[in-house]
Amino acid sequence: MSTSQDEKKKVVLERVTPESLKLYAPRLAAILCRQITHQNRSINFLNPFSTSQAIEIFENASSSLTKSGAGRKIMWVAKLPSSETDTALKSLDMDGKETDHSEIVGTVQLAFHFSPNGVHRTEVGKLIVDDRYERRGIARTLMDELHRTAKEQGSTLCLLDTEAGYAEHFYSKLGWKLSGYVPGYAMTPDGKEKRDAAFMYLEL
Numbered sequence: 001m002s003t004s005q006d007e008k009k010k011v012v013l014e015r016v017t018p019e020s021l022k023l024y025a026p027r028l029a030a031i032l033c034r035q036i037t038h039q040n041r042s043i044n045f046l047n048p049f050s051t052s053q054a055i056e057i058f059e060n061a062s063s064s065l066t067k068s069g070a071g072r073k074i075m076w077v078a079k080l081p082s083s084e085t086d087t088a089l090k091s092l093d094m095d096g097k098e099t100d101h102s103e104i105v106g107t108v109q110l111a112f113h114f115s116p117n118g119v120h121r122t123e124v125g126k127l128i129v130d131d132r133y134e135r136r137g138i139a140r141t142l143m144d145e146l147h148r149t150a151k152e153q154g155s156t157l158c159l160l161d162t163e164a165g166y167a168e169h170f171y172s173k174l175g176w177k178l179s180g181y182v183p184g185y186a187m188t189p190d191g192k193e194k195r196d197a198a199f200m201y202l203e204l
C-alpha cells in the first residue's frame with residue numbers, strides 16, 4: 001500500500017471530556033464487550049455482565065478528567081478518518097442494540113499518581129481497540145500520544161499490567177520492559193481459568 005493510502009487510513013485522536021464521555025461510553029462499552037465475548041480476553045468482567053456495568057467502568061474516569069494535579073487522568077478515543085466514517089462497522093452493545101459513534105475504534109487512559117512521592121509516575125489503563133480494527137496501528141497511535149503527553153507533563157516513569165502473552169508482545173514492540181510476571185492474576189471471562197499478568201514499565 002502506498003504512503004498516501006496509509007495516511008488516509010490513520011485514525012484521528014480526540015481528548016475525552018466528561019461531557020463527551022457521557023456520549024461515547026456506550027460505544028466504548030461495546031468495544032470492551034467484543035474483546036471479552038468474541039476474543040475471550042481477560043478485561044475486568046466475568047460473563048455474563050451488563051451494558052450498564054460496562055458503561056460504568058468508563059464513566060468512572062469522569063471526575064478525574066477535570067482534575068489538574070495529582071490523581072488526574074487523561075483519556076483519548078481514536079476515530080476513523082473522515083474517508084472511512086461512512087463505512088464504519090456497526091456497533092452493537094451487550095443486548096444487541098446499536099450504539100452511536102461507530103467511528104470510535106479505540107481508547108486509552110493515562111493516570112497520574114496521587115501520592116506526593118510518586119507524582120512523576122503514570123499508569124496506562126483501558127487500552128482497547130475494536131477487535132475488527134486490530135493490527136492497523138490504532139493502539140500504537142494511541143500509545144505514541146500517551147507517551148508524548150506523559151513526558152510533556154513531567155512523568156518520567158510509566159507503568160502497566162496486562163495479560164501475559166499477546167498484549168505483552170505489543171507493549172514490548174513499543175519499547176516497554178518487563179518487570180516480571182504474577183501467576184494466576186486474572187480469571188478468564190468464563191471464570192474457569194486464571195491467567196498470568198505481565199507487569200511492565202517504560203522510562204520516558
Ligand SMILES: CC(C)(COP(=O)(O)OP(=O)(O)OC[C@H]1O[C@@H](n2cnc3c(N)ncnc32)[C@H](O)[C@@H]1OP(=O)(O)O)[C@@H](O)C(=O)NCCC(=O)NCCS
Pocket residue numbers: 035041043125126127128129130133134135136137138139140141161162163166167169170171173
Ligand atoms: C493489544 C491491543 C490494544 C493491540 O491493538 P492494535 O491496534 O491491534 O495494535 P497495533 O496495530 O497498533 O500494533 C502495534 C504493534 O504491536 C504488534 N501487535 C499487535 N497485536 C499483537 C499481538 N496480538 N501479538 C503480537 N504483536 C502484536 C503489531 O504487529 C504492531 O507491530 P508493528 O508495528 O511492528 O507491525 C488490542 O489487541 C486490544 O485491544 N486487546 C484487548 C485489550 C488489551 O489487551 N489491552 C492491552 C492491555 S491493557
